[in-house]
Amino acid sequence: MARSASAPRVRGARPTVALAIAAACALGLVVVGVLALASDAGHARDSVILHGFSALYRRRLDPAIEITARLSDPLPYALLGLLCVGIALGRRRTHRAVAIAMVLVATGAMAQALKHLLAQPRVADWLGGGQLDESNWPSGHATAAMTLALCAVMAVPPAWRGATALVGSVFAVAVAYATLALTWHYPSDVLAGFLLAALAVSTALAILTPLETGELDRPGSSVGPWLFAGGAATVAGAAVVGAASEPIALSAFDRMTVVASAAAIAATAVALVFATSIAAARPR
DSSP: OHHHHHHHHHHHHHHHHHHHHHHHHHHHHHHHHHHHHSOHHHHHHHHHHHHHHGGGOOGGGHHHHHHHHGGGSHHHHHHHHHHHHHHHHHTTOHHHHHHHHHHHHHHHHHHHHHHHHTOOOOOOGGGTTOOOOSSOSSOHHHHHHHHHHHHHHHHSOHHHHHHHHHHHHHHHHHHHHHHHHTTSSOHHHHHHHHHHHHHHHHHHHHHHGGGOOSSOOOTHHHHHHHHHHHHHHHHHHHHHHHHHTTTSOOOHHHHHHHHHHHHHHHHHHHHHHHHHHHHTSOOO
16 A cells, blocks of 8 residues: 555656756756857856866877867767667667657757857957857757767666766766867857757656656665765866966966866766756656
């Protein structure tokens, strides 16, 4: 009797979490878009932060940075995406495999549509003649990297979910930092890409709820230590960016802004991936 009484509460848990993530991502996407595209002050901060990140680029590190940035190019994206679909199919989670395949296509299409719809010049004086492309918001690379991280969390068994969330968030942050070091995107482009991917995946998880049956997955029991490691990685990433930006001529306030932004990008990735790992639990 007690089991049947608790079932409705368990069944309602996942869609509530997934829909909350989707709502937060939609709101965040609007806020980031307004600050980046409709606010001179927001663009000025974007430019300063990108200037700080550009210090990560060093001639001896160029090959490694570019390889990292291209880990979310179409070919590796397709291969890693197919791996996620294959894992879900191997676990006999057919609905989840189909959802992953659809999300992998949808996020790319949504990113491209927004790029063209919201294209506008954003000039940074320090870039001189090398200004960024007008159709750059959101970042396709960041969208792809976060989509892969979240799809991996959806695909793997519960026992692997914590470790996968950590690896996925580090992967997404590494790609994001690399694209910023190469000055391919502004930081707001990267944040928008993360939020767009999480919006699509969390919506898919909410839709999956009535289609999936079986015992409840319990990822929360093993997520804690991995989440702590993700927090440590966030601090480390911000410290690396701050140390690298020392040679750049920035005021103390601007340098603090760069470090805070590096931490915010990493913390956003960690929060989105680990929240999705909780929302990915199957209902009773």
